[in-house]
Amino acid sequence: MKMKINFGLAINQALHQLFSTDENIMLIGQGVKSPWYVGNTCTGLIDRFGENRVIDTPVSENAMTGIAVGSAITGMKSIVVHPRVDFVLYAMDPIINQAANWHFMNGGKSCVPVVFWLIINRGGEQAAQHSQALHALFTHIPGLKVIAPSTPYDVKGMLVSAINDMNPVVFIDDRWLYRFDEDVPEELYKIPLGKGVVRNSGNDLTIVSFSYTAKLCEEAVKELQKYNISAEFIDLRTIKPLDEDIILNSVNKTGRLLIVDGAWRFNGVSSEIAAIIAEKAFNKLKAPLRRLTLPDTPAPASSTLEDVYYIKSSDIVKSAIEILKF
Amino acid sequence: MIYSKEILENLYLTMVKIRYVEESFIEPIAKGLIRCPVHLYTGQEAIATGLGASLSKEDYIFGNHRSHGHYIAKGGDITELIAEVYCRKDGCSRGRGGSMHIISPENGVMGIVPIVAGTISLATGAALSSKIRNDKRVTVSFFGDGATGEGVLYESMNFASLKKLPIIFVCENNLYSTHLPIDEIRTNRRIYEIAGPLGIKAERVNGNDVIEVYRKAQLAVEYCREGNGPYFIEYLTYRQRGHVGPDDNVQGTHTDIRPKNEIEEWLLNDPIIKMENIMIKEGGFTEYEISEMKKSIVNEINHFTDIALKSPKPPAEDSKMYLFYENEN
Numbered sequence: 238m239k240m241k242i243n244f245g246l247a248i249n250q251a252l253h254q255l256f257s258t259d260e261n262i263m264l265i266g267q268g269v270k271s272p273w274y275v276g277n278t279c280t281g282l283i284d285r286f287g288e289n290r291v292i293d294t295p296v297s298e299n300a301m302t303g304i305a306v307g308s309a310i311t312g313m314k315s316i317v318v319h320p321r322v323d324f325v326l327y328a329m330d331p332i333i334n335q336a337a338n339w340h341f342m343n344g345g346k347s348c349v350p351v352v353f354w355l356i357i358n359r360g361g362e363q364a365a366q367h368s369q370a371l372h373a374l375f376t377h378i379p380g381l382k383v384i385a386p387s388t389p390y391d392v393k394g395m396l397v398s399a400i401n402d403m404n405p406v407v408f409i410d411d412r413w414l415y416r417f418d419e420d421v422p423e424e425l426y427k428i429p430l431g432k433g434v435v436r437n438s439g440n441d442l443t444i445v446s447f448s449y450t451a452k453l454c455e456e457a458v459k460e461l462q463k464y465n466i467s468a469e470f471i472d473l474r475t476i477k478p479l480d481e482d483i484i485l486n487s488v489n490k491t492g493r494l495l496i497v498d499g500a501w502r503f504n505g506v507s508s509e510i511a512a513i514i515a516e517k518a519f520n521k522l523k524a525p526l527r528r529l530t531l532p533d534t535p536a537p538a539s540s541t542l543e544d545v546y547y548i549k550s551s552d553i554v555k556s557a558i559e560i561l562k563f
Numbered sequence: 564m565i566y567s568k569e570i571l572e573n574l575y576l577t578m579v580k581i582r583y584v585e586e587s588f589i590e591p592i593a594k595g596l597i598r599c600p601v602h603l604y605t606g607q608e609a610i611a612t613g614l615g616a617s618l619s620k621e622d623y624i625f626g627n628h629r630s631h632g633h634y635i636a637k638g639g640d641i642t643e644l645i646a647e648v649y650c651r652k653d654g655c656s657r658g659r660g661g662s663m664h665i666i667s668p669e670n671g672v673m674g675i676v677p678i679v680a681g682t683i684s685l686a687t688g689a690a691l692s693s694k695i696r697n698d699k700r701v702t703v704s705f706f707g708d709g710a711t712g713e714g715v716l717y718e719s720m721n722f723a724s725l726k727k728l729p730i731i732f733v734c735e736n737n738l739y740s741t742h743l744p745i746d747e748i749r750t751n752r753r754i755y756e757i758a759g760p761l762g763i764k765a766e767r768v769n770g771n772d773v774i775e776v777y778r779k780a781q782l783a784v785e786y787c788r789e790g791n792g793p794y795f796i797e798y799l800t801y802r803q804r805g806h807v808g809p810d811d812n813v814q815g816t817h818t819d820i821r822p823k824n825e826i827e828e829w830l831l832n833d834p835i836i837k838m839e840n841i842m843i844k845e846g847g848f849t850e851y852e853i854s855e856m857k858k859s860i861v862n863e864i865n866h867f868t869d870i871a872l873k874s875p876k877p878p879a880e881d882s883k884m885y886l887f888y889e890n891e892n
């Protein structure tokens with residue numbers, strides 16, 4: 238059985254089903270009682286599973302994140318949600334010093350099956366501290382996996398894998414994705430972490446993206462067809478471990494690459510992909526690769542400034558055409 | 564005397580074990596055979612010992628940079644501890660952790676790290692696990708006076724109080740955090756007073772009197788196990804050696820500015836000597852029995868050291884091992 242549901246409801250469905258099959262799963266975070274914080278993702282969880290396992294918290298990001306790590310170390314599978322990525326900056330120690338290093342520095346004696354669920358929530362003139370996309374910070378750290386699905390189908394299957402993974406996983410979520418819907422199987426299923434997907438096959442150039450900008454890329458690919466440009470579009474779904482093969486196979490075929498990341502440019506995910514291409518597909522490129530990212534400035538408030546700050550699908554179309562003009 | 568000979572003997576043996584395991588590191592540190600930073604617990608043994616004796620094997624503890632004593636008192640394997648301090652392949656953390664990352668999950672030693680206050684929230688999470696599962700475990704979070712400067716302590720205490728978690732916050736106040744005396748890091752020496760306003764029962768206990776530590780710890784453990792919520796104990800104590808290494812001039816920073824007479828006074832207040840006096844005056848032990856106990860501990864530790872040092876350092880080809888746990892499917 239399949240049902241058309243949106244991104245937020247797909248998260249909600251995954252959580253309901255996982256909670257009912259495994260009593261060691263718990264969710265802790267600010268706002269799990271409030272749609273204002275977490276949209277429809279947590280609807281009905283407290284009613285069904287109780288406030289022991291679904292815990293709304295005081296405003297204490299550092300300790301709440303550490304508490305999720307500590308519960309994971311002692312037999313729970315814990316999920317800690319931060320309704321804005323911006324707030325998790327108070328909690329870098331439990332994520333980076335503790336969870337990421339834990340299995341290694343303890344010689345494999347202990348695991349941390351925790352999911353750090355970080356929600357990007359931007360636009361609407363919210364300005365610099367309510368708009369950030371910080372996934373590159375986490376991809377820098379050995380010992381963390383970082384996922385950023387873009388579709389209801391993927392988010393459900395990848396959450397199932399992430400929550401059952403015995404290692405710490407950072408789940409980058411984006412409120413701009415919540416309005417998209419598609420058919421999602423009602424039963425539980427897993428999508429393996431670390432595997433991208435080719436959403437559109439093409440021969441002229443490769444476009445690589447993930448999370449919300451993947452939706453913009455899908456629009457752009459359709460638009461490019463009007464110009465007779467056949468773009469191959471890869472949705473990475475997981476940022477780390479990165480599916481290098483899927484990118485290299487495509488670039489070997491098309492010889493042209495556009496990387497789209499709705500976050501900052503310097504030392505970003507796009508930099509890493511560009512470096513991999515330089516190392517492993519140097520002589521396959523027919524044109525310089527391009528990166529479409531946010532400018533290296535804080536997010537503004539005013540809508541006139543927001544308008545030039547965020548990536549639009551027309552920017553992707555433009556960049557693709559320029560690559561092909563080289 | 565309220566305790567049996569057997570209890571007194573066990574408390575004493577644990578303290579002596581901790582003392583001599585650590586004393587065995589001193590010469591190797593000076594010779595450069597042990598290289599990782601080693602923070603000795605000398606002088607504070609009564610605290611880990613009294614608490615360890617009050618806990619069951621299933622209970623959890625979390626520690627800090629000065630945690631050899633916590634590990635030993637909770638039943639961690641001594642050979643594996645020694646091997647880890649020498650960064651050997653068969654150390655408790657397989658040579659990946661060193662002295663500051665020692666672990667023994669099967670004995671409830673769940674995590675020890677040198678980030679000051681780094682395990683306080685983890686310990687609170689462990690207590691939350693116990694509350695969710697209703698498994699009746701108690702968690703002890705060990706930290707120093709220095710950790711009272713970190714915000715996460717207050718966040719964790721507030722949450723533990725709010726959710727009535729079975730956790731004992733144990734502050735070992737040795738009056739210094741690295742080079743800074745307590746009066747230079749806070750305006751009030753009575754650390755236990757931070758807990759009351761958050762709704763946590765709190766008290767201060769003489770940390771150099773193992774019998775007193777044990778008596779209070781048992782009450783606190785019982786209080787938590789019965790579901791009354793968290794407990795805070797400040798133990799007053801003193802480290803007899805440097806912040807890191809046997810004294811700060813060997814492994815450390817040459818900054819031990821503690822007054823000589825202060826150190827001497829605290830040496831007279833040594834928890835092991837204090838316990839020996841009690842055992843002889845009130846416990847029915849003879850001096851001879853006590854010196855025999857000490858001898859057998861020293862022999863035992865020499866034996867453990869011989870075994871530990873047979874383990875090589877981890878092979879270079881294993882450098883990426885343990886990055887991730889390999890999931891089953």
Ligand SMILES: Cc1ncc(C[n+]2csc(CCOP(=O)(O)OP(=O)(O)O)c2C)c(N)n1
Nearest residue numbers: 629677678679707708709710737739740741
């Ligand atoms: C977050 C953090 N800041 C600073 C340090 C450096 N440092 C190591 S031990 C220590 C002081 C610890 O004092 P205390 O907590 O009283 O423990 P003690 O050494 O006295 O046992 C400091 C500041 C650290 N390890 N972690």
Ligand SMILES: [Mg+2]
Nearest residue numbers: 707708739740
């Ligand atoms: Mg101290």
